[in-house]
Amino acid sequence: MVADRQHPPTPAVPADALVEVDDVTVLLGGRPVLRGVHAVVRAGEVVAVMGANGSGKTTLVRAVLRLLPVAAGTVRLLGSTGSRGTDWARIGYVPQRSTLNLRNATVAEVVTSGRLPHRRPLLPASRRDRQRVRESLERVGMAARRSDQMVHLSGGQQQRVLVARALAGDPELLVMDEPLAGVDAESQQAIADVLAGLVADGLTALVVLHETGPLRPLLTRALVLQDGRLVHDGPVPEVGLPGGHEHHELLGSQGDHRRVFRDPAAEEED
């Protein structure tokens, strides 16, 4: 699988790269879910990771964040190749909501946990910690709900709280996994507005998206995965094509990727 490369060697990695994925293969249960993927995210970019269900989008960001081991290739995150050397305080992560096990925690408690990279064990939160939590909640429009329990919020409100948790740590790289999935229109727009403000301030973002929605104007580039391979690295594909088959339609119309996308064996993998 490792030798099965379809991409030319990556050009020299620019000095301002925050994420460098070099020929990475990831196996889950012995089956390759990423195959020889090359990708770079430079400072100031807002990069979407797109593709069909099961194409490896989430696997790619989990490998970037070292939540999954890579079978081959290297992931360089903020210049370091190992988990120990990584400066986690510079990274914000908004995982899929379904991974949460929060029961009775309050909104403020969840957001406060985002400050942990800046705090020392056994010491209480500092004034600055509390201030950043307050500002982050205000930024996503959830300040009024700070004492409420997470279980009493709607899906969209919970998602905004998770964005606030990531912001509380003052990240320069924000990694989001399907931030718009199952989120109401108001919260989608709120998340887009927050991200727009952060990007204007120089934030870099890597965002897994099923549909671009209100984030579209912010995206500078898209990585499209198909069956674990990177099949497109460039402008964001057009959306809104009939039937939601945008990836097929767009890339099919370009001609060069048609064969890859119509490979029925590949699509069985979904």
Next chain:
Amino acid sequence: MLELLGYDFMRRALLVALLTGVMAPAIGTYVVQRRLSLLGDGLGHIAIAGVGLALLTGTQPLPVAVVVAVLGAVLVELLRQHGRASGDVGLAILFYGGLAAGVLMAGITGAGAGALSQYLFGSLTSLTTTDVVVVSVLTVVVLVPAVGLSPQLFAVCADEDHARVLGLPVRLLNLLVVVLAAVAVTVSMRTVGLLLVSALMVVPVAAAQGLVRGFTAGLLSAMGIGGLVAVSGAVGSFYADVAPGALIVLLAIAVFIVSWPLSAALQRRRQRGHAVADPPLLPLPHAAAEQHLHRHGGPDCDHEPVRHGDHTDWVHDGHRHARHGDHWDEH
């Protein structure tokens, strides 16, 4: 009540009841959050092997049982982290092996299972001064990390992956929770006994979670409830001449039962304050998923099925979709 404090043995009993009553729910909060409510029970079984070993070698039961239970806890957590504990069989062998080994070793000493009964069901009134010192020291050992590291432990229990991206030593913190649980279980064996200790770790936590909002408030309330029922049970057992362990656990369950309608009323009030319907979901009204040739429910399907009204949704990368005629809809 005051006359009780005139007895040395009763002063020791009340102090130990208070310490274990506060300590067990403190670590129990994390155990419950990680959905390992029965872990305490299993660790209690392993601790019995330690008690048997102490009886066999003529040493102090409490320190030996603590060491054996901690070693067992480390083994349990390593099995879990390597994904081998999911079948439960390994844990069952460890837990019942511990119980059987304890009974066997106690039997070899000639004391029989009877000698174990004060550890199985607690014996607050037979505590020595050494016991009190050991329990006090171990209470500090458990409470300092359980309360002091609560932000870190909360983050790990709430979302392990996110905790890793925060740079927290997740494996170490998970190990810390089970090791502290083992210490709490063993220390509580003189108060409520190893067979009932899990109740003292779990029931006050369950009662507190319904009554107060938030993780930290729940932690502190559970410690308060635990201390209260443990001391009340110890006092009650003196007057009623019944086993303190059983009374403590039944009191804790009584608090939980009383808290039930109260917490339901509180929840209703909190939710009424925010009785705003969710705005409609995007995309609406009919979002078709991408081309889909995989057959869900087949032998090679590892997607999670979710009942949704009259059909089944399949979970993909955090969203759900369902077959609709010749295509797939996002739900």
